[in-house]
């Protein structure tokens with residue numbers, strides 16, 4: 243399992259579980275078809291419509307699938323894509339006209355990083371079955387509201403999408419996924435706080451029995467962009483022009499984030515890899531060796547794979563308290 247958290251003062255997160263669930267932002271990048279980065283077209287789940295498991299606009303849900311090969315045929319990475327939430331009717335209506343609210347608008351997406359099929363670049367997962375479940379419900383796969391307002395035709399059915407798509411994947415060969423935990427928000431959390439707070443990793447992780455690996459920057463650039471909106475911190479980091487006051491804000495954000503992490507008492511249960519580079523979603527964009535993020539001389543892919551395959555349960559946190567700019571070396575994968 244892998245969980246990418248984005249946690250700060252308001253403590254937000256994205257969850258990403260390999261073999262069970264994942265929430266990750268996918269952004270389009272310049273792509274050429276190669277084992278390291280290749281486009282995949284959607285598979286629409288037509289049968290979901292009769293179960294009411296539909297996107298915001300009522301269209302059927304979809305996923306992106308690449309079959310495993312060789313010794314990887316029995317192994318699966320299932321990722322739930324991310325993309326924040328819509329917050330009110332107008333916002334959700336706008337979203338329903340995009341690929342984040344309707345399968346009608348979903349084009350091919352690039353698979354890369356942990357989805358690379360290149361054995362050198364991705365030695366532990368290159369031959370696994372790979373699935374990205376498209377995110378089109380506006381509420382991180384949690385809604386299960388029967389009522390549809392005819393005035394808006396908005397559907398809030400994310401939990402049904404999750405269940406229905408997982409059923410289809412199970413039928414396709416996904417046999418070992420643990421699928422009991424993510425259908426709805428756990429009562430053990432909602433009984434303690436407002437349900438919306440149970441969308442945040444630091445509040446739900448203690449209710450998740452499945453082992454989780456937390457892989458995130460202490461200076462995630464979605465946090466600096468949105469949580470610290472208006473501070474110009476997103477810009478100053480990459481330009482190396484942050485003031486003392488901006489740096490103090492960053493230190494405070496990091497400290498809040500580290501406090502929200504599970505403690506390292508059982509790293510097999512909760513693995514941790516926290517770097518200080520100003521980036522987001524490194525399992526997709528910074529996974530292959532040339533560009534992987536490193537903490538204490540261990541790269542994120544190695545730390546995760548060592549943990550996942552029971553080779554080493556290192557709990558890694560880069561202790562530097564200010565960010566490094568996100569300088570990605572120019573890597574071209576031509577053939």
Ligand SMILES: *[C@@H]1O[C@H](CO)[C@@H](O)[C@H](O)[C@H]1NC(C)=O
Pocket residue numbers: 270273274275281349350351
């Ligand atoms: C992959 O898809 C993107 C847009 O979805 C497109 O711009 C690009 O040309 C495609 N690449 C290949 C190699 O098909």
Ligand SMILES: *[C@@H]1O[C@H](CO)[C@@H](O)[C@H](O)[C@H]1NC(C)=O
Pocket residue numbers: 329330332333
């Ligand atoms: C709806 O949410 C959007 C995005 O957060 C915001 O810009 C807009 O003002 C909100 N509209 C209403 C009516 O609350």
Ligand SMILES: *[C@@H]1O[C@H](CO)[C@@H](O)[C@H](O)[C@H]1NC(C)=O
Pocket residue numbers: 276277278360361362363530531532575576577
């Ligand atoms: C495979 O990955 C390695 C290491 O990242 C890279 O050097 C090589 O060019 C890649 N091969 C292909 C065919 O993409």
Ligand SMILES: *[C@@H]1O[C@H](CO)[C@@H](O)[C@H](O)[C@H]1NC(C)=O
Pocket residue numbers: 405409420421422
């Ligand atoms: C997984 O989901 C399927 C279908 O919803 C259900 O039949 C099965 O019992 C679930 N497995 C677990 C371990 O909860």
Ligand SMILES: *[C@@H]1O[C@H](CO)[C@@H](O)[C@H](O)[C@H]1NC(C)=O
Pocket residue numbers: 482483484485486489564565566
């Ligand atoms: C703020 O921190 C950065 C490192 O992230 C450093 O380069 C810069 O000098 C610091 N700013 C001040 C005013 O000390």
Ligand SMILES: *[C@@H]1O[C@H](CO)[C@@H](O)[C@H](O)[C@H]1NC(C)=O
Pocket residue numbers: 538539
């Ligand atoms: C990291 O590795 C490099 C060479 O691979 C070595 O020179 C350096 O001492 C190592 N640093 C630590 C902290 O182990």
Ligand SMILES: *[C@@H]1O[C@H](CO)[C@@H](O)[C@H](O)[C@H]1NC(C)=O
Pocket residue numbers: 538540553554555556
């Ligand atoms: C486990 O990781 C730690 C720190 O990264 C390292 O010092 C140790 O050598 C590793 N052990 C093995 C067996 O790889």
Ligand SMILES: *[C@@H]1O[C@H](CO)[C@@H](O)[C@H](O)[C@H]1NC(C)=O
Pocket residue numbers: 569570571572
């Ligand atoms: C990548 O290439 C561009 C020009 O092609 C250059 O401006 C940039 O500095 C390069 N980045 C790095 C990190 O080398």
